[in-house]
Amino acid sequence: MIVIRRTFSLILQCMIAIEILIFIGVFPVLFANLSFNLKQYLQTVYQVSVRLFTFKLFTLNGHISLFPSIFARYLDSMRILGLGIIVASIIAFLFAYLALILFRKRINVFKKLLELAESIPDLMFILLLQMAVILLYKKTGIKIAQVVTFREKTILLPVISIAVPISFYITKVLIHHIEEELEKNYITLAKSKGFSFFYILNIHVLRNIAEGMFGTSKTIFWSMLSTLLVIDYLFNMNGLLRMMLSGTDAFIIGSILIFIPFFILYRIYEWLSFDNRKDIN
Structure with missing residues (x-):
C-alpha cells in the first residue's frame, strides 16, 4: 500500500515538475517584443503541454526533429x-x-x-x-x-x-x-x-x-x-546543454531529461533513508 501511494505521489510530483519546466521554458514569450503578453504566454504553455503529453513532434529551430538526436547528446x-x-x-x-x-x-x-x-x-x-x-x-x-x-x-x-x-x-x-x-x-x-x-x-x-x-x-x-x-x-x-540554448523545444525537453531522472533518484533515496531511520528508532 505504501509503495502504491508513493508511486502515485512520485508520478504526480513529476508531472507538476514538468509543467513548471514548461512555464520556465516559454517564459520569453511573456515579454516578447518588449511588451507583457500574458494571454499569449498562457496559450503557449497550454500548446506545449498538449504537445508533450500527447507525444507530438518537438523540433529544433522549427525544422529538424529533436528525436532521437537529443538522446545521443544527452547520453x-x-x-x-x-x-x-x-x-x-x-x-x-x-x-x-x-x-x-x-x-x-x-x-x-x-x-x-x-x-x-x-x-x-x-x-x-x-x-x-x-x-x-x-x-x-x-x-x-x-x-x-x-x-x-x-x-x-x-x-x-x-x-x-x-x-x-x-x-x-x-x-x-x-x-x-x-x-x-x-x-x-x-x-x-x-x-x-x-x-x-x-x-x-x-x-x-x-x-x-x-x-x-x-x-x-x-x-x-x-x-x-x-x-x-x-x-x-x-x-x-x-x-545537451549547448543544444538546449538553441530553442524553446530543446530547452524544455533537455530540462526534463536532466531533472526528472535525478529527481526520481533523490526521492527514492529519501524514502529509503527515512524508512531506515524509522526502523532504527
Missing part, C-alpha cells in the same frame, strides 16, 4: 557528468582522508589552501589545462588528450575539467562533516576504549557522514551542470 553529456562525479568524489575522498591522517595538526592550513584553490574560476582552470596540453605537445610531441572536438570525441580533458574544480569544494565539505562527527560523544567513548583514530575514522565516521554529504550532493550536481555548459563551448562539443 554523451551524462557520461561526462557521471565520470566527473566519480572522479571528483575519488579526488575529494583521497584529499580529505590523507589530510586527516597525515596533516591533522595542520588541517586549518590545508583548508585555507582548499579555499584558495576553490577561488580559481572554472573557466580559467579549463583554459590553463588546454594550454598545458598544447604546450606539452609542442615541446615533446606527446599528445595526451584531444583539446578540441572535431570528428573524434574527447573525454579525458572534459572529465578532468568538470571534476577537479568541484573536488576542492567536496573536499572542504567532507572535512567539515568529518570534524563535526569527531566532536560527538560516541567518538569520545570510542577513544576512551582505546580505539585508534584510524579505526574510528574508517569504521564509524565515514559511514555516519553519508547523510550529510547527500544534502550537499544537490549543490554539487547543479554546479557541475553549469561547468558542463562551459565545457560544451570550450571543447567544441555538441552536448
Whole structure:
C-alpha cells in the first residue's frame, strides 16, 4: 500500500515538475517584443503541454526533429557528468582522508589552501589545462588528450575539467562533516576504549557522514551542470546543454531529461533513508 501511494505521489510530483519546466521554458514569450503578453504566454504553455503529453513532434529551430538526436547528446553529456562525479568524489575522498591522517595538526592550513584553490574560476582552470596540453605537445610531441572536438570525441580533458574544480569544494565539505562527527560523544567513548583514530575514522565516521554529504550532493550536481555548459563551448562539443540554448523545444525537453531522472533518484533515496531511520528508532 505504501509503495502504491508513493508511486502515485512520485508520478504526480513529476508531472507538476514538468509543467513548471514548461512555464520556465516559454517564459520569453511573456515579454516578447518588449511588451507583457500574458494571454499569449498562457496559450503557449497550454500548446506545449498538449504537445508533450500527447507525444507530438518537438523540433529544433522549427525544422529538424529533436528525436532521437537529443538522446545521443544527452547520453554523451551524462557520461561526462557521471565520470566527473566519480572522479571528483575519488579526488575529494583521497584529499580529505590523507589530510586527516597525515596533516591533522595542520588541517586549518590545508583548508585555507582548499579555499584558495576553490577561488580559481572554472573557466580559467579549463583554459590553463588546454594550454598545458598544447604546450606539452609542442615541446615533446606527446599528445595526451584531444583539446578540441572535431570528428573524434574527447573525454579525458572534459572529465578532468568538470571534476577537479568541484573536488576542492567536496573536499572542504567532507572535512567539515568529518570534524563535526569527531566532536560527538560516541567518538569520545570510542577513544576512551582505546580505539585508534584510524579505526574510528574508517569504521564509524565515514559511514555516519553519508547523510550529510547527500544534502550537499544537490549543490554539487547543479554546479557541475553549469561547468558542463562551459565545457560544451570550450571543447567544441555538441552536448545537451549547448543544444538546449538553441530553442524553446530543446530547452524544455533537455530540462526534463536532466531533472526528472535525478529527481526520481533523490526521492527514492529519501524514502529509503527515512524508512531506515524509522526502523532504527
